[in-house]
Amino acid sequence: MSVLDYSAYPFTREQLVQNVKQRMSEKRFKHVLGVEKACIELAQRYGVNPTKASIAGLTHDYAKECSDKVFEQTIRNYNLDPQLLKWGNNILHGVVGQYIVKEELHLVDEAILHAIEVHTTGDKQMTTLEKVLYVADYIEENRVFPGVTKARELAKQDLDETVCFETKQTLSFLVEKKSPIYPKTLVTYNYYVALKQ
Amino acid sequence: MSVLDYSAYPFTREQLVQNVKQRMSEKRFKHVLGVEKACIELAQRYGVNPTKASIAGLTHDYAKECSDKVFEQTIRNYNLDPQLLKWGNNILHGVVGQYIVKEELHLVDEAILHAIEVHTTGDKQMTTLEKVLYVADYIEENRVFPGVTKARELAKQDLDETVCFETKQTLSFLVEKKSPIYPKTLVTYNYYVALKQ
Numbered sequence: 426m427s428v429l430d431y432s433a434y435p436f437t438r439e440q441l442v443q444n445v446k447q448r449m450s451e452k453r454f455k456h457v458l459g460v461e462k463a464c465i466e467l468a469q470r471y472g473v474n475p476t477k478a479s480i481a482g483l484t485h486d487y488a489k490e491c492s493d494k495v496f497e498q499t500i501r502n503y504n505l506d507p508q509l510l511k512w513g514n515n516i517l518h519g520v521v522g523q524y525i526v527k528e529e530l531h532l533v534d535e536a537i538l539h540a541i542e543v544h545t546t547g548d549k550q551m552t553t554l555e556k557v558l559y560v561a562d563y564i565e566e567n568r569v570f571p572g573v574t575k576a577r578e579l580a581k582q583d584l585d586e587t588v589c590f591e592t593k594q595t596l597s598f599l600v601e602k603k604s605p606i607y608p609k610t611l612v613t614y615n616y617y618v619a620l621k622q
Numbered sequence: 623m624s625v626l627d628y629s630a631y632p633f634t635r636e637q638l639v640q641n642v643k644q645r646m647s648e649k650r651f652k653h654v655l656g657v658e659k660a661c662i663e664l665a666q667r668y669g670v671n672p673t674k675a676s677i678a679g680l681t682h683d684y685a686k687e688c689s690d691k692v693f694e695q696t697i698r699n700y701n702l703d704p705q706l707l708k709w710g711n712n713i714l715h716g717v718v719g720q721y722i723v724k725e726e727l728h729l730v731d732e733a734i735l736h737a738i739e740v741h742t743t744g745d746k747q748m749t750t751l752e753k754v755l756y757v758a759d760y761i762e763e764n765r766v767f768p769g770v771t772k773a774r775e776l777a778k779q780d781l782d783e784t785v786c787f788e789t790k791q792t793l794s795f796l797v798e799k800k801s802p803i804y805p806k807t808l809v810t811y812n813y814y815v816a817l818k819q
Contacts, residue, residue: 589800593797593800596793596797597794597797597798600790600793600794600797600811601794603786603790603815603819604815605812605815605816606808606811606812608805608808611803611805611808614797614803615802615803618800618801618802619802622800
């Protein structure tokens with residue numbers, strides 16, 4: 426991957442890949458590699474630094490298999506809102522996971538860390554890197570669900586439109602399942618729906 | 623309607639009905655009478671004062687046909703959040719409408735005014751009167767939409783379950799239309815989904 430230049434980071438890509446691989450199941454690792462690939466493609470299409478996109482893709486699920494105990498401890502260490510715990514792993518692995526990535530990988534690039542933070546919820550006014558990771562996580566080549574083909578097509582044309590589509594689909598899916606919805610997901614929805622209308 | 627006793631209020635039912643009628647189209651007035659009827663039935667089923675339910679039903683859409691100018695002026699007069707304006711009539715006629723009802727009808731019953739405030743968004747931990755109005759507005763006899771029969775059946779069995787169902791359906795409907803969603807609607811959804819799981 427000759428477009429990548431890891432020289433400013435405290436690891437090579439190979440070291441990072443090995444580290445990430447040890448933290449998760451084979452299936453999740455395959456997903457992570459798919460997200461990295463989609464991140465780099467989207468980064469090149471939308472003018473984002475591909476190395477940042479690669480690192481964001483490789484690290485976004487770094488904390489996904491952490492125990493609740495680890496999340497609890499991290500919330501205490503960083504003085505985060507204890508109420509976060511009630512939202513479960515889907516929210517915790519991004520919102521709290523960014524601190525675990527920072528600590529364990531010595532990654533201090535705030536642009537990447539914030540992309541990890543919001544990768545499942547989105548946010549209003551995301552940076553292009555944040556949008557790239559948010560969308561890549563949804564469309565990477567291993568994903569199979571209704572709408573993924575449309576999302577992949579949209580992602581080639583309009584990143585904000587893809588963010589809007591993805592957020593709308595995610596909200597519908599959660600409501601259908603009667604799952605709780607994290608307030609920031611609604612913030613993302615309201616912002617990108619208004620933007621694309 | 624012999625179960626009603628308006629003696630504690632500054633109007634008879636007939637006076638209130640005439641006042642409300644003058645504020646709206648014939649179609650909306652018919653809806654309002656339908657909501658009052660459903661409110662009284664639900665009130666009797668779930669142990670709420672039927673007179674309060676009658677007044678809540680009759681007044682809930684009192685401000686529905688107010689102009690944006692009236693809402694703007696009311697927001698200024700009561701020092702409310704000017705950001706409310708961006709949410710449009712669907713939110714304004716309840717959240718701001720309660721102040722118009724209070725002023726013009728000299729209605730000072732806070733339990734009824736708060737039911738008017740939250741009648742389109744719901745809220746967490748609603749009072750039974752608030753739930754009665756929220757549900758009555760959805761199931762009254764003139765309503766025709768997919769799911770209304772199920773909602774009417776549920777409303778005979780379990781008020782919280784009906785609130786949960788109605789909020790889920792409303793969220794789905796808004797997402798499908800790509801309409802903005804007021805944050806309190808999500809608060810209602812998360813609260814009643816958790817309650818009924």
